[in-house]
Amino acid sequence: xxxxxxxxxxxxxxxxxxxxxxxxxxxxxxxxxxxxxxxxxxxxxxxxxxxxxxxxxxxxxxxxxxxxxxxxxxxxxxxxxxxxxxxxxxxxxxxxxxxxxxxxxxxxxxxxxxxxxxxxxxxxxxxxxxxxxxxxxxxxxxxxxxxxxxxxxxxxxxxxxxxxxxxxxxxxxxxxxxxx
Numbered sequence: 001x002x003x004x005x006x007x008x009x010x011x012x013x014x015x016x017x018x019x020x021x022x023x024x025x026x027x028x029x030x031x032x033x034x035x036x037x038x039x040x041x042x043x044x045x046x047x048x049x050x051x052x053x054x055x056x057x058x059x060x061x062x063x064x065x066x067x068x069x070x071x072x073x074x075x076x077x078x079x080x081x082x083x084x085x086x087x088x089x090x091x092x093x094x095x096x097x098x099x100x101x102x103x104x105x106x107x108x109x110x111x112x113x114x115x116x117x118x119x120x121x122x123x124x125x126x127x128x129x130x131x132x133x134x135x136x137x138x139x140x141x142x143x144x145x146x147x148x149x150x151x152x153x154x155x156x157x158x159x160x161x162x163x164x165x166x167x168x169x170x171x172x173x174x175x176x177x178x179x180x
Contacts, residue, residue, distance in 0.1 A: 020046035032056070032075045036103040036141040041079055041087040051180050052079045058176040066169070074169045076143055077150035078176065084134030084151075086124060087117075094123045102127070131155050 021029075026049075030038055041049065056078040063071055090098075094097045101109045101124070113128030135149055135152035143151075150173055158171045 018049075021050040021053050025050070025057075028056070029053060029079055032072065033079060034142055037076065037080065037138070037143060040083055040137055040141045042085075043081055045086070045089050047092075048082050048085055052082060054180040055079075055081070055170070055173070055176045058179060059172060062176075063172060066172070070146070070169060073144050073146040074150065074173060076138075076147040077154070077169075077173055080134060080138045080141075080143065081151050081154045081173065081177065082130060082131065082134065083137050084130030087130075087133050088122060088126050090123060090126060098123050098127045125160075 020094055029041060029049075033041055040055070041052070044052070052154055056075050059071075059074055059078050063074065084099040089107060098109070109124050109127065110122050112124035115125055117129070131152050131154055135148045138151050139145075139148045145168065153166070153170055154177060156170075158164075158167050158174065
C-alpha cells in the first residue's frame with residue numbers, strides 16, 4: 001500500500017467515527033431525492049449518510065461542466081451509492097477488516113465475496129455486492145436509469161474510453177467517493 005493510499009485510508013477511518021449528518025446536510029439531500037428515495041436514504045447508517053452527503057457536496061462544488069439533468073442524476077447516485085450496505089449494516093471494525101483485506105489481498109476478498117452474507121464472509125460479500133443491491137433498491141425507489149447505472153458501477157474501473165456520459169459521470173462519482 002502506498003503512503004498516499006495509507007493516509008487516505010487513515011483519514012477515511014477517522015471520518016467513520018463521524019456518526020451522523022447535520023440537519024442542514026440532510027436538507028440538502030431532501031432537495032435532490034424524491035420522498036421514496038429519501039426514505040431509502042434514511043435506511044442507511046448515519047455514518048454512511050454523512051459520507052454520501054460529503055460525496056454529494058464535493059460533486060456539487062466541482063462539476064461546472066455537467067449539464068443540469070445529468071448533474072441531478074449524478075447527485076442522486078452520490079447520495080445513494082452505498083445504500084446497498086443497509087441490507088446488512090456493518091460495524092466500524094468490520095469496515096476496517098474490509099479496508100485492510102482489500103489492501104493486502106484483494107484477490108481473496110473478491111473470491112470471499114462470492115458467497116451468502118453470513119458468518120465470517122459477510123463483510124466480503126457486502127463489500128462486493130452492495131453496488132448491485134443499491135442499484136436494485138434505487139431502481140425500486142424510482143431512480144432514473146442513469147443514476148441506477150452509476151450506483152451499480154461505482155466500484156468498477158472506468159473502462160469506457162469514449163467519454164460517454166456514464167463514463168464521465170462515473171469518474172466524477174468515484175473521485176469524490178475516494179476523497180471521502
